[in-house]
Amino acid sequence: MRFWYLLLILLLSACQTEDQTDSNHQIEIFTWWTSGSEAAALQSVIDAYQTQYPDVKVINASIAGGGGSAARPVLQTRLVGGIPPDTWQTHHGAELMGQYINPGFVTSMKDLYESEGWYEVFSPSLINMVSKDDEPYLIVLNLHRSNTLWFNKLVLSEHGIVIGETLSIETLFEIAEQLSRAGVTPMCMGDTGIWATGIMFENTLLGTLGPDRYLGLWNGSTHFMDPAVMQAITTYGRLLDYLNNDHAALSWDQAADKMARGDCVFYSMGDWAYGEFKRDGLVENIDFGWVAHPGSEGTHLMVTDGFTLAKDAPNADVTRDMLRIMGEREVQENFNLIKGSICARTDCDRSRFGPYLQWAMDEYANGVAVPTVIHGSAAPADFQQALNDALTDFVVRRDVASFAETLAREAQMSGFGS
């Protein structure tokens, strides 16, 4: 009896030792970065980590699906089930607050902000966007711009078209008509994930309303039945008429590749598309160009990507090292050059970045930054979902009034509509 008891104790302590050994010898990082440029950018961070910590195994638990449409539900199930990854990707604002901070799924990073000097190298407004009660919960890697209209310069020049510094929506429609008549597909889209067409809608909404009335949508001072919103929906519907026929079968990055090949010409998409164009070997200002999405000049529709520290992270110590490395200047520079975004840190070396990213830096510095609903920052997740459903319906039925009514009703139900 005594022998069996001792054997049991031995076995238990052996298991415990093994647990302790395993814990902090691996780290699980959860993202939706699986397109060519996204995966390469993430790998640059993992590589930087592994250079310093070669003995820690990094589990890359990324789930495909741009915008996180497939990853976020899986993450929620894991969080509710008490099996969190150590760290995961998220956006600032409503998503970080509503999905992770308020339910208590994340740990404050204030100690890291203090020890790493991050209060000096991130802007106070950015730190504010990722904080609750003065406790920051996210290390931000990058700032994306969502309201960029990309175009294939070579195809346009074959048709005698040159785009200047800006482009009005009416000129865009004139060019689209000309290209259509010549048998060229004017607009690019890959909306296997509805969020991608949502970007074109959100950009059109911003371009039509301007920043003040756009911001008013999220604080109740602009009604979703406002004539300007109806006009934006109508314009968005007109843009849909010029899309590539196979848009519903393509992902956002396949649509970027299509533009790169010259099989369609304009793409209203966040600058993660830039990462794909570069990866496809395109040269900026020669093969492709860009302007602000028509009407949205001077406004920066801002998408952030940052990483959390799970509450009770299985491997908290090594995860802190990973987060610390994400905050390093060179790591941010290397990541953003591949990803197509600008550093969240304010002291990155501008000269390392090409013309587009320098333009994006200036637009961000001099323009008005506004939050995105498609990427979860402006409004709660329920509204985001309702917008995606309404978009799916609109793409098929093209009912402007019903789209606006749905958004107005959902905004009220989410508690911010007027």
Ligand code: GAL
């Ligand atoms: C966004 C994310 C970007 C980009 C994009 C497409 O939500 O912030 O970094 O990856 O999705 O997947």
